[in-house]
Amino acid sequence: MTTAQAVKKIEKDFDINAIFAPHVLRHTKGDIDPVIIQKIIDEKAKPFVKWVGGKRQLLKQFRELGLYPPEGFDASKNTYYEPFVGGGAVFFDLLPKTAVLSDMNNDLVVTYNVIKNNVEELIKSLKKHKHEKEYFLKVRARKVSELSDVEIASRFIFLNRTCFNGMYRVNSKGEFNVPFGDNKNPLICDEENLRKVSLALKNVSIKTEDYKNVLKKAKKGDFVYFDPPYFPVSKTASFTAYTTGSFLEKEQIELRDTFYELHKRGCFVMLSNSDTPFIKKIYSELKDKKIKINIVQAGRSINSKGTGRGKITEVLVTNY
Numbered sequence: 001m002t003t004a005q006a007v008k009k010i011e012k013d014f015d016i017n018a019i020f021a022p023h024v025l026r027h028t029k030g031d032i033d034p035v036i037i038q039k040i041i042d043e044k045a046k047p048f049v050k051w052v053g054g055k056r057q058l059l060k061q062f063r064e065l066g067l068y069p070p071e072g073f074d075a076s077k078n079t080y081y082e083p084f085v086g087g088g089a090v091f092f093d094l095l096p097k098t099a100v101l102s103d104m105n106n107d108l109v110v111t112y113n114v115i116k117n118n119v120e121e122l123i124k125s126l127k128k129h130k131h132e133k134e135y136f137l138k139v140r141a142r143k144v145s146e147l148s149d150v151e152i153a154s155r156f157i158f159l160n161r162t163c164f165n166g167m168y169r170v171n172s173k174g175e176f177n178v179p180f181g182d183n184k185n186p187l188i189c190d191e192e193n194l195r196k197v198s199l200a201l202k203n204v205s206i207k208t209e210d211y212k213n214v215l216k217k218a219k220k221g222d223f224v225y226f227d228p229p230y231f232p233v234s235k236t237a238s239f240t241a242y243t244t245g246s247f248l249e250k251e252q253i254e255l256r257d258t259f260y261e262l263h264k265r266g267c268f269v270m271l272s273n274s275d276t277p278f279i280k281k282i283y284s285e286l287k288d289k290k291i292k293i294n295i296v297q298a299g300r301s302i303n304s305k306g307t308g309r310g311k312i313t314e315v316l317v318t319n320y
């Protein structure tokens with residue numbers, strides 16, 4: 001069996017993506033032993049925060065549609081960009097050799113960097129937290145500007161694990177305001193996974209910056225995945241409070257223009273958004289045969305009548 005055939009076999013038999021499969025093969029030293037392969041897959045780093053809009057459940061569907069990862073993307077030569085990284089579900093699925101991650105949420109970005117550079121200090125700090133409402137409120141009220149980076153990361157992970165539904169929402173002053181959650185036994189310090197994440201981030205750059213900065217850096221052949229705050233499905237369904245800035249019509253059009261610039265440059269571009277007439281309209285305005293608006297089933301369901309559960313759809317726009 002050639003290396004290419006072995007990679008394809010691993011991809012298919014173990015249901016993993018085409019970027020991670022060669023990495024698995026390298027670590028088995030060419031020997032396709034299913035037990036060893038499964039062990040490597042099970043030991044992979046996972047997202048360390050729960051993030052609204054996390055893409056984990058959707059990736060299998062993207063792969064089955066032949067849209068992910070893009071066939072022409074050569075991860076051994078080119079760079080993967082994820083400028084709305086959030087929990088990083090796609091980054092952790094791909095584990096590419098070179099990646100540039102960014103987000104406007106500074107506490108989140110500080111946390112990524114502390115895990116990358118100072119994971120043992122962070123683990124020590126996380127072990128000191130208590131799972132009590134009073135304590136949660138005290139930690140939530142702390143001023144980030146007065147904390148060290150390790151303290152910011154420790155507070156961020158603690159709040160994410162113990163707040164209501166792992167949500168992230170800030171008020172107009174940028175203060176985290178999600179209430180205490182009802183999870184009886186949250187895993188505040190998943191030290192094994194944090195160490196794996198630290199290793200996975202070794203060659204990765206993570207910055208607090210606006211997504212538009214990707215335009216300054218991405219080159220032909222690079223792969224850019226955009227997972228922005230979604231355009232609201234209805235006026236009441238709006239959930240765009242990850243940061244203090246809003247992300248509505250004007251911002252969605254600017255993002256569409258960035259998508260098109262990267263397309264013209266020869267990057268592979270993939271973008272998720274809600275399946276709404278506005279989003280479909282702005283991408284169909286591009287009138288370029290290569291740009292496709294694919295409809296996918298969203299992993300979550302809506303429950304408008306209390307009992308009826310319906311699947312909702314979202315779009316995956318690609319230029320390949």
Ligand SMILES: C[S@@+](CC[C@H](N)C(=O)[O-])C[C@H]1O[C@@H](n2cnc3c(N)ncnc32)[C@H](O)[C@@H]1O
Nearest residue numbers: 051053054055084086087089104210211227242
């Ligand atoms: C839908 S979430 C991404 C979810 C992520 N794909 C995951 O799997 O967890 C959108 C992210 O965009 C970030 N964001 C909002 N406005 C931004 C901007 N202008 N530039 C960069 N990031 C931004 C938010 O902080 C949030 O983390």
